[in-house]
Amino acid sequence: MSAKLLEVDKDNFEQEVLNAEGVVMVDWWGPKCEKCLELMPYVEELAEKYQGKMKFCSCNTQGNRRLAISQKVLGLPAMLFYKNGEKVDELSGQDITPEDIEEKIKKYVE
Amino acid sequence: MENVYDLLILGGGPAGLSAAMYGARGRLKTAIIEKGRAGGQAATTSELENYPGFGRGTTGPGLTEAMLNHALDFGAELIKDTIVSLDLKSNPKKVVGRKGEYYGKAVIYALGAVPRMINVPGEGKLRGKGVSYCATCDADLFEELDVVVVGSGDAAVEEAEYLTKFAETVTVIVIHDEGKVDANKVSAERAFKNPKIKWIWNSTVKSINGDELVESVTLKNIKTGEETVYPTNGVFIFIGTQPMSDLVKDQLELNPQGYIITDEKMATNIEGVFAAGDVRAKYLRQVVTAAADGAIAAVAAEKYVQETDLWENEVLKAEKPVLVAYYNPTDMEGTEKVGIVDQFVRENSDKLSLVKVDATRNELVERRYGIDKSKLPLVHLFVNGEIKAETYDLSLESLKAITNL
Numbered sequence: 001m002s003a004k005l006l007e008v009d010k011d012n013f014e015q016e017v018l019n020a021e022g023v024v025m026v027d028w029w030g031p032k033c034e035k036c037l038e039l040m041p042y043v044e045e046l047a048e049k050y051q052g053k054m055k056f057c058s059c060n061t062q063g064n065r066r067l068a069i070s071q072k073v074l075g076l077p078a079m080l081f082y083k084n085g086e087k088v089d090e091l092s093g094q095d096i097t098p099e100d101i102e103e104k105i106k107k108y109v110e
Numbered sequence: 111m112e113n114v115y116d117l118l119i120l121g122g123g124p125a126g127l128s129a130a131m132y133g134a135r136g137r138l139k140t141a142i143i144e145k146g147r148a149g150g151q152a153a154t155t156s157e158l159e160n161y162p163g164f165g166r167g168t169t170g171p172g173l174t175e176a177m178l179n180h181a182l183d184f185g186a187e188l189i190k191d192t193i194v195s196l197d198l199k200s201n202p203k204k205v206v207g208r209k210g211e212y213y214g215k216a217v218i219y220a221l222g223a224v225p226r227m228i229n230v231p232g233e234g235k236l237r238g239k240g241v242s243y244c245a246t247c248d249a250d251l252f253e254e255l256d257v258v259v260v261g262s263g264d265a266a267v268e269e270a271e272y273l274t275k276f277a278e279t280v281t282v283i284v285i286h287d288e289g290k291v292d293a294n295k296v297s298a299e300r301a302f303k304n305p306k307i308k309w310i311w312n313s314t315v316k317s318i319n320g321d322e323l324v325e326s327v328t329l330k331n332i333k334t335g336e337e338t339v340y341p342t343n344g345v346f347i348f349i350g351t352q353p354m355s356d357l358v359k360d361q362l363e364l365n366p367q368g369y370i371i372t373d374e375k376m377a378t379n380i381e382g383v384f385a386a387g388d389v390r391a392k393y394l395r396q397v398v399t400a401a402a403d404g405a406i407a408a409v410a411a412e413k414y415v416q417e418t419d420l421w422e423n424e425v426l427k428a429e430k431p432v433l434v435a436y437y438n439p440t441d442m443e444g445t446e447k448v449g450i451v452d453q454f455v456r457e458n459s460d461k462l463s464l465v466k467v468d469a470t471r472n473e474l475v476e477r478r479y480g481i482d483k484s485k486l487p488l489v490h491l492f493v494n495g496e497i498k499a500e501t502y503d504l505s506l507e508s509l510k511a512i513t514n515l
Contacts, residue, residue, distance in 0.1 A: 030247065030248075030250065030251075032156070032246050032247060032249075032250070033244075033246075033247040033248075034146075034147050034149065034153045034154055034171065034246075034247070035146070035244075035247065036247075037147060038145075038146030038147045039146075061250070061251055062250060065250065065251055065253060068251060069251070069323075072239060072322045072323055073238070073251070074238065074239050074240045074242075074248070074251055074252075074323055074324070074343070074344065075237065075238030075239065075240070075241070075242050075247075075248050075251070076238075076247050076248055076251070078238055092237065092238030092239075093237045093238050094224075094225075094243065094244060094247075097192070
């Protein structure tokens with residue numbers, strides 16, 4: 001993963017996402033999810049564009065399956081938004097577009 | 111004008127990639143427009159063992175990546191953009207993407223198909239929460255969990271098999287009588303022998319239930335009408351596909367299911383516009399037939415581009431009036447008469463030029479001018495791109511008459 005997104009896993013998820021102040025977006029992906037890989041460069045672009053305004057994380061569900069299910073993620077790709085540790089919004093499914101993601105981000109950076 | 115291509119291919123699945131390889135190899139300036147990763151639906155199929163020459167161990171992503179590299183190697187260009195709208199009747203044909211505008215002398219539309227929904231309560235809400243249309247994408251999340259598969263075609267039965275590598279149990283919900291599935295025999299027999307797969311016959315899904323995640327499905331036995339709640343963590347739906355033809359539904363002729371109607375050369379109702387792959391009305395939707403469609407469409411497109419370029423330069427945009435002599439090379443008597451036209455134009459070479467067209471091979475003239483191949487030879491007089499006169503009588507007298515010379 002890129003440096004623009006902080007990689008989270010079962011060990012640091014609580015600290016980096018649930019205990020974080022402000023808004024955090026977590027991009028749940030998997031190496032076999034073509035759609036996730038397709039979206040990844042766009043997510044990185046968005047993370048760069050909105051850098052400093054909110055926190056961007058990514059989580060590889062391979063190896064973090066239980067963590068994903070605990071966050072009610074059972075399908076990829078999924079973009080979850082947390083505010084002060086509470087899940088407030090999400091996008092999921094094969095038809096997510098980069099525009100959809102940016103729209104959600106805009107909703108939370110203002 | 112920027113971004114003008116001989117051949118513009120929409121969609122980077124097997125049909126588009128095959129078309130790009132043929133087009134680029136045929137020296138057409140070729141580009142593929144693809145919104146994401148190339149490979150199409152095939153790239154979401156983990157095991158792909160029915161592409162000739164590539165047996166067991168072949169993967170969808172692997173095969174389609176090789177197809178992409180093959181096309182790029184011959185000089186095709188890959189444009190990453192999402193198509194927003196098309197004007198297929200303009201010249202050149204115009205494709206509008208989110209990032210830019212692209213033009214093609216010929217267009218191959220190969221946007222494929224997407225999984226069909228079952229349209230029951232809970233399906234939309236629980237998408238990504240246990241409802242899935244892609245086993246490759248989501249299977250490993252269901253380790254130790256129970257899943258159901260809806261459908262009994264090739265995709266349903268093959269993906270059920272794949273899911274058994276991860277899920278605790280896989281239950282296939284089939285609408286048919288016990289033992290009857292729509293899948294091919296090889297896959298069906300393999301699945302029937304798999305101890306991790308259970309089968310529920312004569313049944314459909316009435317609703318998918320759960321609050322935050324899928325908890326159960328309500329099944330209806332279509333014979334008895336009985337409804338049962340079947341606990342599960344996941345619902346994988348494989349009940350066929352729907353074509354990605356919305357963008358062109360007002361321009362191209364579609365069948366009632368929305369698939370694009372083409373002839374055997376992949377030509378649509380608009381000249382220079384071809385369709386290939388799963389988006390086309392056809393009998394068998396497989397990687398090998400998509401690749402074949404792409405090859406045919408590219409060759410037909412190449413011919414179209416050559417014919418239109420020639421016609422434009424030598425007839426429509428010619429400075430002098432042009433006599434076009436259409437002939438049938440197998441008709442000796444008629445073909446000899448073309449010699450009279452030759453002689454007439456030579457004598458008047460300051461005022462006229464001549465273009466000879468084998469009307470049995472040139473599809474463009476047949477389509478545009480409705481040339482009747484049984485009544486050849488025929489001569490048209492073109493002035494400033496328009497037909498001003500015609501004659502079936504290839505004599506000096508009648509040629510003089512139609513040209514006023």
